[in-house]
Amino acid sequence: MKTASPITSPSPSAFPAVWLRDNCPCPECRDPRNDQKLFGVTDLDPRIEVVEIDGTTVTFSDGHVVRFDPAWLAAHALDGTVPDDRAEDAKRLWAVLPPPEGSWSRCLSDPSHLLECLDTVLHTGFVLLRGVPAEPGRVLEVAAVLGYVRETNYGRLFDVRVEATPVNLAFTGLPIGPHTDNPYRDPVPTVQLLHCLSNAVAGGESGFVDGFHAAALLRAEDPAAFELLARTPVTFRYGDANTELTATRPMIGLDPLGRIREVRFNNRSLRPVRLPYERTEAFYAAYRAFAEILARPGLQVNVRLGPGDCVVFDNTRILHARTGFAETGERHLQGCYADLDGLAGNLAVLRRRQAVVEHLRELFEGPGAADYLGEEVTQAAHMLQTAACAVRDGAAPGLVAAALLHDVGHFTGEITGHDLMGGTDNRHSHVGADWLGRWFGPEVTEPVRLHVAAKRYLCAVESSYYDLLSEASRYTLGVQGGPMGAEEVAGFEAEPYARDAVRLRRWDDEAKEPGRVVAGFDEYAALLHRLVR
């Protein structure tokens, strides 16, 4: 079996002095609250040099001294990579595939499902959400969960159905070939949502084509045509009584490294190109070659949207089409636009939160599942039983999480739970609360912080309480300071989270029963996810 080799951190000498100085992580140079740099590039000494390197600690010629985190240096090695989640090499290109589906109700209840759906839009290009109530306006609720609605001349929301005097081909029953929307807008809306309220007509199927894949095929099959489309800005236009929009951009947009980054394709609104004669002919040949690839049946995924279906797609990449339908039947979609940056941002926040949940899961499955601290249940089982008591008693989500996590301080501090059992107070309630404070608010951290104090408090104010304690708990009570004195009791009662801590304490005492079957960590994943800040 192969094992992963440990990451070797580069020395600071692998980076230019100006790079190191500009990326100094110290709180004078970078605001810890938002990670923003507090200076401009011209504020740096143009002759900045490194005068000493000691491990990863760097002394600069301007007198500044800072230690770089070796893992951070390793993660930012000067390897020439320019990762960009919007460029072709970050995408999963496809020819045909079963339409990726998600459940709207699961998106609302389970952050990890929402995360998968957003990831699918960003990397596959579209997702078909099922079960969005077939009621007018609901598409805006979907957009609000994904990102922010982009309002346009069509409104925050638009209806796609047959109209008597259509201002746009969309509002007829005519078939529409693969296209991107609003090519005459710059910035173009980067996400589109289409929500089906009714679809009782014959025809009216929706089709989706991966424009990045098609462009990559064109590049492989006809490199000159690809170059011509990428190097020729063309103008798209839309006008009606109150609107006059134009945008001038190439049909295939590349980033400065030549990677495909945007497709704009819509003959309806293409204005006449004004290239010289021969180049115009070459342009049309290239345009046709691209259009023919886009029209290949093997590259189109077809879906018949039914009431409650909402398709969400990347309008810079995925072309959509629809077959014609009888204008007499009822077919009603509602659509709106949004943007990929907001969607990708929400995805990144969900990932950050998921990473916290995964980290906690590892604690439960690793040390927590193996460790006994003088009780007949593992620490993981003890915490799960405590959480189950909190759920049974209708505790608020923050307090359920506090119950679930109240003893994490035993694993995360430098002094462990075993030290506590050996007679050294590991202050696990404070250590745990501080550790959790990186991700959770006081509704989680403070009951954890006070749960040991609550034991000492109850021993002081409730004569029968001491008798309920387990043997191990009576032992640690001494290590932790014994019952509170009168002044301490008053101080404890003044704490805002004292009542929650006392509730937690009673569940804690109750949760030491070997073999009791309770919900596992997974049952709490969504609850934890939503509490992460």
Added chain:
Amino acid sequence: MKTASPITSPSPSAFPAVWLRDNCPCPECRDPRNDQKLFGVTDLDPRIEVVEIDGTTVTFSDGHVVRFDPAWLAAHALDGTVPDDRAEDAKRLWAVLPPPEGSWSRCLSDPSHLLECLDTVLHTGFVLLRGVPAEPGRVLEVAAVLGYVRETNYGRLFDVRVEATPVNLAFTGLPIGPHTDNPYRDPVPTVQLLHCLSNAVAGGESGFVDGFHAAALLRAEDPAAFELLARTPVTFRYGDANTELTATRPMIGLDPLGRIREVRFNNRSLRPVRLPYERTEAFYAAYRAFAEILARPGLQVNVRLGPGDCVVFDNTRILHARTGFAETGERHLQGCYADLDGLAGNLAVLRRRQAVVEHLRELFEGPGAADYLGEEVTQAAHMLQTAACAVRDGAAPGLVAAALLHDVGHFTGEITGHDLMGGTDNRHSHVGADWLGRWFGPEVTEPVRLHVAAKRYLCAVESSYYDLLSEASRYTLGVQGGPMGAEEVAGFEAEPYARDAVRLRRWDDEAKEPGRVVAGFDEYAALLHRLVR
């Protein structure tokens, strides 16, 4: 004196067959309601040819025959131009200039002033609107008139003032160097508005720099540095508890023809570049060279925003800065984002409307000012007197416009007012109404259409009316059909705009007084502008 040479229209043979066929203007190929093409490029015969050209009428090998408008062909000559209002060559670049100012109240009352302000944002890059009421939320009203608000994680609207726990440097009293906003967003908001509610601190001045001009200077002074910044995508990032945004784009964005099209500049949120060592050094040298140009005092316009000032600027081009200020004083701005496409679209619609108004003005100043039709006042004076009567009597704007324009049919038809005086009914009311119908709704066109019928109606139903008519009017009554019969009277009374037409008719009869001083055409320009559809 030089006179403009007449435009010579190119022959259709100057255009490739596929271009002509794709740009066919006939209503089968192009929806007249929205100018959208009704076919895709693959619907065209790949071997399409022109088989005959007769003048500008083209017969294609697929049997399609169409006549091209010679003026349209001339306007779309294949001269290789790729006009793009967002690229540097469409801009008025500047080093320093007096801050361009506008009045918010004039924007609301006078479309041509609004037009100038929007044009200034699009072409100069920013405008300082004075007199926006210094009340919270008003900036959204300004944005709504310019285009559409772009909602972000900062909300639809954000407050810029000192905060206790700032998530962003903007919310402190620290100085901030020239930068563009939200470089970590893609699409970046292309317009920013900042509205001053109060500014009682020492310092806190706002500065503006033309980033396109600075980039063009860099290109002239250090072409290699310019190339490096244009060819190197860099990543910008912003993160807080609920946000995690990144965008990867070059600091100087070019279009495929190499024209400067976007500047992104903000050291605060620049992530570490990961280019190879030497290229990293070269990148920093280029970055510093650009930053030093941006910091040149001779390139920055400084403004002290006072309460009621609202600056609107192109965030893809104009960098903004502010000097530091004492955090104890009161300084409160509200900002929001919007987009250039909406702004440019509104500008284009205003221009279209203005062109209509200018065309009407030419009628008044040209033939209308010279023509007498049997009265002692010119036709222009007659129509202005009619409009003045309508204003005096509190008529609605549509009816004022109808009064002003009721006789335009004398100039616009093939049969003129002089033919009418010669005994041939030129049906000027219908001709005028139809002509006006290209731009105006029925509230304008229908009273015009019915104003001759109203004379015939009044002669039939009001015995004293005939006596009021001028001699010329009595003469034309006969040419126009004489007083109505009973059936015609009933038909007229059933017309929805009959009452307006009768009011217009009475003003018409009253408006033939030589030398009466009334408001000129200019006084009606804004009213007409707002009525154009």
